[in-house]
Amino acid sequence: MSNLTLEAIELTRLFGGREAVKNVSFHLEKGEVLGFLGPNGAGKSTTMRMLTGNLAPSIGTVKICGIDIIENPKEAKALIGYLPEMRPLYKELTVDEFLTIAARLHKVPSKQITKAVEIAKQKCGLSHMSKRLIENLSNGYQQRVAIAQAIIHNPLVVILDEPTVGLDPIQIREIRYLIREIGQKHSVILSTHILPEVEMVCDRVQIIDKGNLVFHGSIDELKQHRQGNKLMVGFSKAPAISALKDIEGVIKVEKTEDQMYRIHFKDKQSPSEAIVNLSVKNRWGLYQIAPDQTSLEDVFVQLTEKKQKN
Amino acid sequence: MILNIARKELKSLFASPMGWTILALLMALLGNFYLTGVNKYFEVMSGAVRPAERVGVTIFVGQTVFGIARYIMLFAVPLLTMRLISEERRNQTLPFLFSAPISLTEIVLGKFVGLIIFLSILIIYIFMMLITLNIWSDIDFGYLLANSFGLWLLLGSFSALGIYFSSLTKQPIIAAILSFISLFALIFLESMFASDPNHWFAYISLMKHFQSFSRGMIDTSDLIYFFLFISTFLTLTIRRLDAERLRG
Numbered sequence: 377m378s379n380l381t382l383e384a385i386e387l388t389r390l391f392g393g394r395e396a397v398k399n400v401s402f403h404l405e406k407g408e409v410l411g412f413l414g415p416n417g418a419g420k421s422t423t424m425r426m427l428t429g430n431l432a433p434s435i436g437t438v439k440i441c442g443i444d445i446i447e448n449p450k451e452a453k454a455l456i457g458y459l460p461e462m463r464p465l466y467k468e469l470t471v472d473e474f475l476t477i478a479a480r481l482h483k484v485p486s487k488q489i490t491k492a493v494e495i496a497k498q499k500c501g502l503s504h505m506s507k508r509l510i511e512n513l514s515n516g517y518q519q520r521v522a523i524a525q526a527i528i529h530n531p532l533v534v535i536l537d538e539p540t541v542g543l544d545p546i547q548i549r550e551i552r553y554l555i556r557e558i559g560q561k562h563s564v565i566l567s568t569h570i571l572p573e574v575e576m577v578c579d580r581v582q583i584i585d586k587g588n589l590v591f592h593g594s595i596d597e598l599k600q601h602r603q604g605n606k607l608m609v610g611f612s613k614a615p616a617i618s619a620l621k622d623i624e625g626v627i628k629v630e631k632t633e634d635q636m637y638r639i640h641f642k643d644k645q646s647p648s649e650a651i652v653n654l655s656v657k658n659r660w661g662l663y664q665i666a667p668d669q670t671s672l673e674d675v676f677v678q679l680t681e682k683k684q685k686n
Numbered sequence: 687m688i689l690n691i692a693r694k695e696l697k698s699l700f701a702s703p704m705g706w707t708i709l710a711l712l713m714a715l716l717g718n719f720y721l722t723g724v725n726k727y728f729e730v731m732s733g734a735v736r737p738a739e740r741v742g743v744t745i746f747v748g749q750t751v752f753g754i755a756r757y758i759m760l761f762a763v764p765l766l767t768m769r770l771i772s773e774e775r776r777n778q779t780l781p782f783l784f785s786a787p788i789s790l791t792e793i794v795l796g797k798f799v800g801l802i803i804f805l806s807i808l809i810i811y812i813f814m815m816l817i818t819l820n821i822w823s824d825i826d827f828g829y830l831l832a833n834s835f836g837l838w839l840l841l842g843s844f845s846a847l848g849i850y851f852s853s854l855t856k857q858p859i860i861a862a863i864l865s866f867i868s869l870f871a872l873i874f875l876e877s878m879f880a881s882d883p884n885h886w887f888a889y890i891s892l893m894k895h896f897q898s899f900s901r902g903m904i905d906t907s908d909l910i911y912f913f914l915f916i917s918t919f920l921t922l923t924i925r926r927l928d929a930e931r932l933r934g
Contacts, residue, residue: 428785432932454787464782466694468701477697480690481786525782 379406380441381455381563382427382533387436389422396422398587399436404533409559411578411595412567419587420567421461424537427565428458440533454483457531461538463522467511471502471521474510475528482529496524499554515542523551527558534564540573552577571675575599583679590679598675606668607639607648608632612661623647623654638668687788691796692803695770699804712762713811716751720815723750743819744826745902751816752833752900756893759805759841760869766804767848768862770797771923775856784931794923798849798916805841809834829902836899839912843892844869846919853926 382404389397397419404410414420425431427438429445429452438445438452445452466474475493484492497503500520505513510521519542526534539555540548555577558564568574574581574595581598583591591598620629620637625645630638641647648665655662699705727746774780783793813834819825844865851865852858869892876891888894892915895908 425781428781430781430784430931450787450789453785456785458781458785460778460781460785462778462781464777464779466698466779467777468698473697473701477690477694478782478786481687481694481783481788483687483787 380404381406382441382565383437383439384423384427385437385439387423387426387433387438389419389426389431390434395587397426397433397584400584400587400589401436402582402589402592404563404565406532406563407560408580409555409564409566409578411574411581412565412584413569413571413574413581414567414584415569418584420584421537423584424458424535424565424567425460428456428535429453430458430460454529455532457482457526457529457534459522459526459534459536459539463518464525465510465518465521468509470507470509471497471513472506474521475524478525479528482531484529492528492530496528499527499557500524501550516544516547519543520547520551523554530562532562534558534562536564537567538569539566540568540570548573583675585679591675605641605643605646607641607646607651608636608664608666608668609639609651609662610636610664611655612663613659615658615660619654619658620651623650625650636664687792688796688799691783691788691793692800695797695800696803699766699800705804708762708766709808709811712758712808713815715758716755716812717815719754720747720751723747724819726750742826743823744816744829747819748816748830748833749900751812752837755812755837756840756873756896759837759844760873761866763805763841763844764848764851764862764865764869766801767845767852767865768858769852770801770849771852771927772855772858772861776858790924790927790931794849794920794927798845798920801845801849802838802842805845806838809838809841812837826902832899832902832904835904836896836908839899839909840892840896843912843915843919846916846923847872850919850923850926853923 380403384400384402387397387400388395400419400423402410412420412423422431426433427445429438429449432446440452440455443452443455466477469477472493475496476489479489479492479496480486494503497506500523502517502520502524505517505521510518513521519539523536523539526536536555540551543551552573555564555566559577559579566574566578575598578595580594581591582589582593583598614635614637617629617631617637620626620639625641625647626639627642628640630640632638639647639651651665652662654660696705724743724747727743730746731740771780774783784790788796813830816830817825817827847869848861848865851868852861854864855861872890872892874891874893876888876894879885879888879891882888895911898905898908
């Protein structure tokens with residue numbers, strides 16, 4: 377077998393005739409963290425539910441390390457750890473009790489259960505919470521228990537649906553670190569709608585919109601998409617737009633609402649140096665110049681439009 | 687794996703005061719009927735009953751306790767089964783079970799077995815309570831065993847039906863009401879067809895099949911009836927959960 381840990385082949389899911397996910401194919405390799413991005417209702421969770429065998433795809437197959445999840449659900453599911461969108465916690469139990477049950481149900485050999493629970497707690501920073509009822513834990517700690525539950529049996533593929541929801545910034549950092557750590561040995565799929573999160577932890581990204589896979593590539597490609605060839609420039613004594621247009625490499629200049637200029641330029645011909653020089657020479661009073669980052673929504677719009685054109 | 691799920695269910699039951707309270711209340715209630723039964727026995731038997739009409743203490747007290755137990759359990763079992771699946775659905779914990787390497791059959795059977803173990807504790811208590819009669823009299827163990835076994839099967843049927851209704855809804859209360867109404871109907875079908883006891887409709891009544899056990903007899907046709915009843919509803923539950931996976 378190659379390094380492929382997860383393959384999704386032409387997944388389609390219909391909900392009463394409406395396609396929630398359309399013909400989505402992708403794969404995951406060992407030691408990879410895949411970010412799964414998309415706006416609300418794009419089909420992220422539906423895809424993840426199909427990957428974990430919680431929902432049967434209308435068309436298509438899911439293979440975990442070459443094992444078909446529909447034909448051999450038990451073998452395939454044993455290799456997956458899943459954190460659903462809503463954390464599945466039995467709140468009347470203590471952290472230890474719950475994790476023991478999770479380990480048992482995931483067929484961790486009975487002699488290793490205590491150890492597995494210890495390791496999972498340690499990884500998620502729960503060691504001092506062992507005897508507490510899950511009900512009484514804070515939101516963030518409950519989220520950690522839910523993550524611990526997903527990694528307790530040391531699965532080859534970890535699927536996390538919005539793992540950082542409800543956490544404070546410090547916890548988010550810890551969880552991201554944890555995801556990176558898991559990602560080194562195993563494969564992780566991470567869904568989120570927070571772009572910076574993806575940039576920090578993922579190796580590859582795919583964006584889904586209205587059930588279609590609109591983008592699939594490495595994180596650098598996405599960054600390029602996001603930054604584009606644009607500069608945001610501010611002058612206290614603004615020159616005429618034509619003066620800016622004459623600079624070499626500039627394609628288009630727009631004036632924004634807050635009296636700034638957005639300058640579009642050709643590939644690899646950044647005019648920033650020329651702008652600074654001209655500003656000093658002509659006393660335009662340059663006070664800001666920065667690459668213009670497109671928001672996630674704009675990237676979505678760009679990508680979806682591109683897809684439609686194709 | 688089935689046992690692991692059963693263990694989880696029992697843990698949930700006893701993690702909150704609910705499991706303990708239900709056991710305690712049921713025992714208090716049945717213990718009360720046991721005492722009344724013993725008292726009544728002396729009242730009735732010391733009086734004007736002709737020797738030929740006298741019954742033994744086992745049958746007299748046993749009938750009182752087992753007779754009332756099935757009606758009390760008619761209320762208690764739906765309250766216990768209502769949470770099994772619908773509460774998991776409401777708390778969104780079903781994906782936890784569905785994404786573990788366990789089949790739906792194992793999940794459903796596990797939940798069923800867990801509940802049966804809980805109910806068996808109750809039946810063992812009832813049995814132990816009744817054999818205390820043996821201290822001062824000579825009782826008929828066979829009669830008590832057949833009755834306990836019959837009650838066990840009856841409660842198994844109640845539970846199987848309850849689990850099915852629990853799998854239909856997200857609201858535990860609705861599941862409880864639905865299973866209570868259907869159990870009530872199934873129990874009293876027989877009285878509704880009292881004029882025609884051989885009508886096939888009367889034949890599906892649960893109580894009709896409990897009667898032979900309550901006379902101290904284990905009849906294989908009744909055994910098969912309960913077995914079919916339980917497996918039908920458990921199969922329906924599995925189908926129902928599977929449909930959820932397919933339809934979403």
